[in-house]
Amino acid sequence: xxxxxxxxxxxxxxxxxxxxxxxxxxxxxxxxxxxxxxxxxxxxxxxxxxxxxxxxxxxxxxxxxxxxxxxxxxxxxxxxxxxxxxxxxxxxxxxxxxxxxxxxxxxxxxxxxxxxxxxxxxxxxxxxxxxxxxxxxxxxxxxxxxxxxxxxxxxxxxxxxxxxxxxxxxxxxxxxxxxxxxxxxxxx
Amino acid sequence: xxxxxxxxxxxxxxxxxxxxxxxxxxxxxxxxxxxxxxxxxxxxxxxxxxxxxxxxxxxxxxxxxxxxxxxxxxxxxxxxxxxxxxxxxxxxxxxxxxxxxxxxxxxxxxxxxxxxxxxxxxxxxxxxxxxxxxxxxxxxxxxxxxxxxxxxxxxxxxxxxxxxxxxxxxxxxxxxxxxxxxxxxxxx
Numbered sequence: 001x002x003x004x005x006x007x008x009x010x011x012x013x014x015x016x017x018x019x020x021x022x023x024x025x026x027x028x029x030x031x032x033x034x035x036x037x038x039x040x041x042x043x044x045x046x047x048x049x050x051x052x053x054x055x056x057x058x059x060x061x062x063x064x065x066x067x068x069x070x071x072x073x074x075x076x077x078x079x080x081x082x083x084x085x086x087x088x089x090x091x092x093x094x095x096x097x098x099x100x101x102x103x104x105x106x107x108x109x110x111x112x113x114x115x116x117x118x119x120x121x122x123x124x125x126x127x128x129x130x131x132x133x134x135x136x137x138x139x140x141x142x143x144x145x146x147x148x149x150x151x152x153x154x155x156x157x158x159x160x161x162x163x164x165x166x167x168x169x170x171x172x173x174x175x176x177x178x179x180x181x182x183x184x185x186x187x188x
Numbered sequence: 189x190x191x192x193x194x195x196x197x198x199x200x201x202x203x204x205x206x207x208x209x210x211x212x213x214x215x216x217x218x219x220x221x222x223x224x225x226x227x228x229x230x231x232x233x234x235x236x237x238x239x240x241x242x243x244x245x246x247x248x249x250x251x252x253x254x255x256x257x258x259x260x261x262x263x264x265x266x267x268x269x270x271x272x273x274x275x276x277x278x279x280x281x282x283x284x285x286x287x288x289x290x291x292x293x294x295x296x297x298x299x300x301x302x303x304x305x306x307x308x309x310x311x312x313x314x315x316x317x318x319x320x321x322x323x324x325x326x327x328x329x330x331x332x333x334x335x336x337x338x339x340x341x342x343x344x345x346x347x348x349x350x351x352x353x354x355x356x357x358x359x360x361x362x363x364x365x366x367x368x369x370x371x372x373x374x375x376x
């Protein structure tokens with residue numbers, strides 16, 4: 001089974017409350033580009049992440065969510081000067097902190113900064129066909145001059161998901177993922 | 189067979205001629221820290237790498253060599269705004285270009301910028317014992333919460349080498365290599 005690879009650069013999901021603190025009361029995100037997962041989009045808006053050592057710009061991924069969440073690579077953390085835990089999206093307890101700056105305000109995110117665990121999105125019907133269940137840990141094989149096998153890939157199943165392996169920029173760079181090498185083989 | 193992992197951050201090897209262009213006539217490198225491979229050391233001296241989009245500081249690794257060579261990660265290349273080929277050390281034909289700036293001068297390195305292919309140093313006796321030969325391609329397994337198997341690891345054999353798997357910072361970040369997780373298992 002071949003899975004399209006999608007590479008996630010650092011980005012932020014904002015709660016409506018935090019969006020308004022950063023961009024002003026009543027602000028609504030503007031869609032720049034729709035993403036493969038149903039309803040998700042890269043917004044026109046970006047914010048600044050302020051770390052102890054450096055700051056970095058991060059794209060907002062919409063729509064807004066119940067909790068603000070920043071997803072970084074280890075490289076980003078090193079540059080910002082913070083240490084963030086490796087987590088699945090949404091698992092934010094005792095995660096890292098950053099200051100966020102937008103055009104209309106700023107805030108301290110006390111917790112919500114993570115490095116995203118590599119994971120695989122799959123719709124419920126395809127998961128059944130392929131004997132996969134939500135939370136299962138699988139391996140994926142990537143070919144090419146920097147090929148290898150990534151362990152610890154978490155399967156995430158939902159009716160609305162589109163088949164995709166999500167890696168961060170460190171993982172993509174390390175495995176030589178580019179526009180010519182963007183498929184992985186599922187090993188169960 | 190377990191192999192210690194060493195992570196190479198971006199660095200530069202300079203020819204004596206280029207060293208003198210950048211640091212002044214007759215300049216000799218100062219040892220900051222000796223490295224595991226016999227005779228190699230991280231120098232006190234650093235230089236600036238000037239790319240089309242950004243510049244980055246790079247540590248010099250001594251002693252001087254016949255040809256100047258810059259070793260970057262894909263992340264570094266992306267930041268600098270250049271495209272460098274994935275190569276073994278010393279294989280510099282038609283590699284990438286950068287401007288180098290030191291305290292006493294600057295130069296354009298027309299060719300010599302590479303991304304280092306992951307490789308494994310081993311001494312001749314240990315290679316014989318383990319049925320490994322120079323240039324052989326092997327796999328290495330890394331455990332942990334970001335574990336996996338890296339293919340395309342090139343074996344480099346020499347009497348003076350010390351056993352070590354050399355990865356760059358992208359690979360180390362992607363595989364979760366840190367001070368607690370710094371050994372790989374050889375798979376032949």
